Amino acid sequence: MxxxxxxxxxxxxxxxxxxxxxxxxxxxxxxxxxxxxxxxxxxxxxxxxxxxxxxxxxxxxxxxxxxxxxxxxxxxxxxxxxxxxxxxxxxxxxxxxxxxxxxxxxxxxxxxxxxxxxxxxxxxxxxxxxxxxxxxxxxxxxxxxxxxxxxxxxxxxxxxxxxxxxxxxxxxxxxxxxxxxxxxxxxxxxxxxxxxxxxxxxxxxxxxxRGGRALARIAGWARTGDAYHVCRPHPDGTGLARAVHGALARAGAEPAAVGYVNANGAGSKLGDLAEAAALRAVFPAGTPPVSSTKSVHGHALEASALLELAVTVGVLRAGSLPVNAGWQAPDPGCPLDLVLDRPRPAAPAPALALTLNAAFGGADTALLVAAE
Known part of the structure; x- marks a missing residue:
């Protein structure tokens, strides 16, 4: 350990x-x-x-x-x-x-x-x-x-x-x-x-x-800052990779337990390359299914992470992984297992889902969600 x-x-x-x-x-x-x-x-x-x-x-x-x-x-x-x-x-x-x-x-x-x-x-x-x-x-x-x-x-x-x-x-x-x-x-x-x-x-x-029913569990969380540049991410995605490792460590989980990644994926040339590098570093044998739901609901700035947490809870409960909309052709710098064409069935519980966010100044966050 x-x-x-x-x-x-x-x-x-x-x-x-x-x-x-x-x-x-x-x-x-x-x-x-x-x-x-x-x-x-x-x-x-x-x-x-x-x-x-x-x-x-x-x-x-x-x-x-x-x-x-x-x-x-x-x-x-x-x-x-x-x-x-x-x-x-x-x-x-x-x-x-x-x-x-x-x-x-x-x-x-x-x-x-x-x-x-x-x-x-x-x-x-x-x-x-x-x-x-x-x-x-x-x-x-x-x-x-x-x-x-x-x-x-x-x-x-x-x-x-x-x-x-x-x-x-x-x-x-x-x-x-x-x-x-x-x-x-x-x-x-x-x-x-x-x-x-x-x-x-x-x-x-x-x-x-109160007799309530859990919709999901926040299994892990982490945040990092690499301060690489005021608005550009570190090209190797080191800060985001550390955030993912931190969330997994807090949950006591291995990368293989992750069944889906709701990526930050804002559609920027440099940002997507950096995030792909981070995911490849965390999952060297191949990433779990990945999509960015910003491709359909847009970027809500300070509210994005909470919207995407809600999305991640919703799709896990629905048992289906959303497509990475807008995709046209593969980028050699982003070798990910993207969900394309149609939603995929989610892996059965207790698979975990990651929802990732990144901000100017090198700030990165990872939330690890488990279906309940």
């Missing part, structure tokens, strides 16, 4: 997913998101909520109209069961802490404050770019696994809006052909997408007391 495994062994208490609420371009609820992802039809359409005539692309994965983020967050918290009272009078659900990932601009504070006022929750805001929500999940899982909390609420939200759309377009990060093509030859970049997600994480005793 490695020194890392000794230091970072299995959690003392199981961390269970007791509820999920979702709003995405596929509609309301986890079922709508799961069905949309497994259908493999990208949700990218022409942006209607603001003008895009000055940009290179006019596509994003947006829901109808111009919803308010605070409204969406309150709705998903209610849907996840985060606002309902405990069945145990000794454990009232009032004034709970909410770990919430939001885009790090001037709007984050007012959104968090409104959610707090309307729900009675105490928000702790995470703004660490595209790993913000995964960092919040890791913190929540650590609190439960160590016995310091019985239940922790995690939420995240981003709605496509003109400021970030223009910034990513100006940086030529958005795909010019209106599609996201992870790990494919000819990929041109990412496209943004709406997401508001809430997840209730609980200990087994807390879930049992």
């Amino acid at each position: 490695t020194a890392t495994a000794l230091r970072n062994g299995p959690p003392r208490r199981a961390v269970l997913v007791g509820g999920i609420g979702v709003r995405s371009a596929f509609g309301a609820g986890l079922a709508a998101l799961t069905d949309g992802v497994l259908a493999g039809r990208p949700a990218f359409t022409r942006v209607e909520r603001f003008g895009t005539s000055a940009q290179r692309t006019d596509r994003a994965a947006t829901g109808p109209g111009s919803p308010r983020l605070a409204d969406q967050l309150v709705a998903v918290l209610a849907e996840a069961g985060a606002l309902s009272g405990s069945a145990d009078p000794e454990v009232p659900y009032r004034n709970e802490e909410l770990l919430i990932a939001l885009h790090g601009d001037r709007r984050a504070g007012p959104v968090a404050a409104e959610v707090a006022e309307r729900t009675g929750l105490r928000p702790r805001v995470y703004t660490g770019a595209c790993v913000a929500a995964a960092t919040a999940v890791a913190d929540a899982a650590a609190l439960i696994a160590s016995g310091r909390r019985e239940r922790v609420l995690v939420a995240a939200g981003y709605l496509v809006e003109p400021d970030t759309f223009a910034v990513f377009d100006a940086g030529r990060a958005l795909s010019g052909d209106g599609a996201v093509r992870p790990f494919s030859l000819g990929r041109q970049g990412m496209l943004l997408g709406d997401a508001a997600v809430a997840v209730v994480l609980e200990s087994e005793p807390a879930l049992r007391r």
